[in-house]
Amino acid sequence: MTDPSHSAADASLTKRIAVVGGGIAGLAAAQRLLTLAPTAEVALFEASGRLGGVLRTDRVDGYLIERSADNFITNLPWGLELCRELGIESELLPTDPQRRKALVVSRGKLHPVPAGFQLLTPSQAWPLATSPLLSFGGKLRMAAEYFVPRRSPGLTDESLESFAVRRLGREAYERLVQPLVSGIFTADPRKLSMRAALPKFWEVEQRYGGLIRAARATGGDEKTSMREASGARYGMFVAPRDGMGRIVDALAAKFPAGSVRLNTPVARLRRDGELWQLTTSAGDAQAFDAVVVALPAPQAAKLLADVDAPLADDLGRIEYAGATIAISGYRLEQIANPLECFGFVVPDVEKRDILAASFSSRKFPGRAPEGCVLVRTFLGGALRRDLLEIDDAEVRRIVQRELGELIGAKGEPHLFEVARWNGAMPQYHVGHVDLVERIETRAAALPGLALVGNAYRGVGVPQCVHGARTAAERILGVKPSRGSKG
Numbered sequence: 001m002t003d004p005s006h007s008a009a010d011a012s013l014t015k016r017i018a019v020v021g022g023g024i025a026g027l028a029a030a031q032r033l034l035t036l037a038p039t040a041e042v043a044l045f046e047a048s049g050r051l052g053g054v055l056r057t058d059r060v061d062g063y064l065i066e067r068s069a070d071n072f073i074t075n076l077p078w079g080l081e082l083c084r085e086l087g088i089e090s091e092l093l094p095t096d097p098q099r100r101k102a103l104v105v106s107r108g109k110l111h112p113v114p115a116g117f118q119l120l121t122p123s124q125a126w127p128l129a130t131s132p133l134l135s136f137g138g139k140l141r142m143a144a145e146y147f148v149p150r151r152s153p154g155l156t157d158e159s160l161e162s163f164a165v166r167r168l169g170r171e172a173y174e175r176l177v178q179p180l181v182s183g184i185f186t187a188d189p190r191k192l193s194m195r196a197a198l199p200k201f202w203e204v205e206q207r208y209g210g211l212i213r214a215a216r217a218t219g220g221d222e223k224t225s226m227r228e229a230s231g232a233r234y235g236m237f238v239a240p241r242d243g244m245g246r247i248v249d250a251l252a253a254k255f256p257a258g259s260v261r262l263n264t265p266v267a268r269l270r271r272d273g274e275l276w277q278l279t280t281s282a283g284d285a286q287a288f289d290a291v292v293v294a295l296p297a298p299q300a301a302k303l304l305a306d307v308d309a310p311l312a313d314d315l316g317r318i319e320y321a322g323a324t325i326a327i328s329g330y331r332l333e334q335i336a337n338p339l340e341c342f343g344f345v346v347p348d349v350e351k352r353d354i355l356a357a358s359f360s361s362r363k364f365p366g367r368a369p370e371g372c373v374l375v376r377t378f379l380g381g382a383l384r385r386d387l388l389e390i391d392d393a394e395v396r397r398i399v400q401r402e403l404g405e406l407i408g409a410k411g412e413p414h415l416f417e418v419a420r421w422n423g424a425m426p427q428y429h430v431g432h433v434d435l436v437e438r439i440e441t442r443a444a445a446l447p448g449l450a451l452v453g454n455a456y457r458g459v460g461v462p463q464c465v466h467g468a469r470t471a472a473e474r475i476l477g478v479k480p481s482r483g484s485k486g
């Protein structure tokens with residue numbers, strides 16, 4: 001598994017390294033450590049009985065069910081690079097090009113997102129002008145984005161709501177931006193940080209004076225890059241044929257026997273001279289040269305409370321939200337809508353009980369038996385925490401009602417499952433970048449410690465992989481991997 005592109009001088013030193021957390025970040029860190037330093041002794045501690053963290057794929061009654069992430073973006077190279085290294089790149093499927101569009105609910109009806117509207121950027125005049133989603137005044141206000149002055153240089157961060165209303169107007173924000181963007185982060189748009197969550201849009205405003213100006217000035221290049229940065233282009237999304245769990249399985253297959261310890265929560269970390277003392281909740285204590293903490297921030301804070309209290313306090317400042325996904329299998333004839341798209345999003349102003357629905361089996365082949373469709377419906381998020389508490393029967397009732405009204409779903413789904421992700425989604429609030437810089441500075445002062453995972457610099461699978469691989473390289477003192485500057 002040695003990677004010839006790296007000097008292995010330091011990496012070949014025998015080291016004992018603990019990785020705490022077996023989600024994609026912990027797995028990617030462990031794999032990178034083992035690749036670069038085959039003689040290192042890497043021990044991965046996972047609290048639950050399975051690897052993958054939130055990533056989980058199951059096969060049920062002929063359906064391939066993703067319980068959380070169901071794809072990853074490829075314009076950031078790190079997910080793809082990992083799959084290449086694992087030998088599973090040829091198993092990646094693109095999304096169906098014929099159905100690459102999304103709908104948005106407006107006054108109880110579904111309408112296409114106007115062609116060329118990419119999360120925050122109106123780039124084609126005609127589809128917007130003819131769309132019933134915005135009033136005439138709302139369209140004019142959006143077009144006037146061109147004349148809105150750039151923000152004052154003193155503004156160091158801003159919420160999505162403030163940015164979008166300032167540049168595009170309230171109507172475009174409420175009807176398009178809020179459902180398309182904050183859904184990705186299950187966030188409260190009044191708190192979501194532009195700088196942390198949508199840095200490309202934040203930068204282009206400063207650089208070009210506006211979003212439309214940026215798209216024009218660069219003859220489309222910046223438009224493409226904004227679109228890519230936002231993850232709005234379905235063509236850039238891929239998933240393994242057998243689902244995201246395939247990446248987890250391929251990673252797990254790389255680990256030497258005995259290196260993964262399932263059902264072994266880590267309770268405490270302590271510095272002991274040059275070493276790290278790790279204590280499991282069963283009370284076993286072991287010493288390591290280095291520790292990669294690949295946990296959600298609140299758990300990382302608990303572990304590090306005795307090591308560095310201010311660091312733990314800052315970790316504790318990162319808030320989390322959750323979502324519930326209802327997974328329904330229908331026969332196609334039960335649904336009136338032709339479902340020739342990937343799904344729909346629901347603006348908050350519509351006051352409905354769901355955030356979005358994704359027609360999984362219309363995005364990727366092999367997700368549902370012939371003649372059936374797999375629909376994943378999202379509830380909760382930062383704005384509807386009340387819906388995270390309801391039981392499965394109530395989730396089912398709400399989802400059937402909403403799908404009935406919006407896509408004409410009739411009768412009972414023959415498959416119905418609920419995946420709950422309470423507290424699984426870090427919220428990048430205004431000021432997040434500064435908070436993470438403070439956390440990283442304090443962590444860097446503790447030799448042999450790395451913090452990785454979705455809490456810090458990107459929630460997507462590629463960003464988690466990137467942070468993990470970079471941390472592994474830093475711990476071993478080797479040159480950064482290709483693309484790691486990305």
Ligand SMILES: Cc1cc2nc3c(=O)[nH]c(=O)nc-3n(C[C@H](O)[C@H](O)[C@H](O)COP(=O)(O)OP(=O)(O)OC[C@H]3O[C@@H](n4cnc5c(N)ncnc54)[C@H](O)[C@@H]3O)c2cc1C
Pocket residue numbers: 020021022023024025026045046047048051052053054055067068069070071072073264265266267294295296299323325421424425452453454455459460461462464
């Ligand atoms: C519903 C949902 C949909 C998503 N959709 C997408 C998508 O389509 N595309 C995309 O790119 N990303 C998506 N994401 C984001 C992405 O999947 C996650 O950000 C990423 O998988 C998180 O990985 P992680 O390793 O940081 O954390 P986790 O997956 O949370 O892993 C942390 C692990 O640490 C373990 N652990 C906790 N405490 C301890 C302890 N004390 N000791 C040992 N182990 C411990 C946990 O059991 C868990 O296994 C989605 C996320 C969710 C929740």
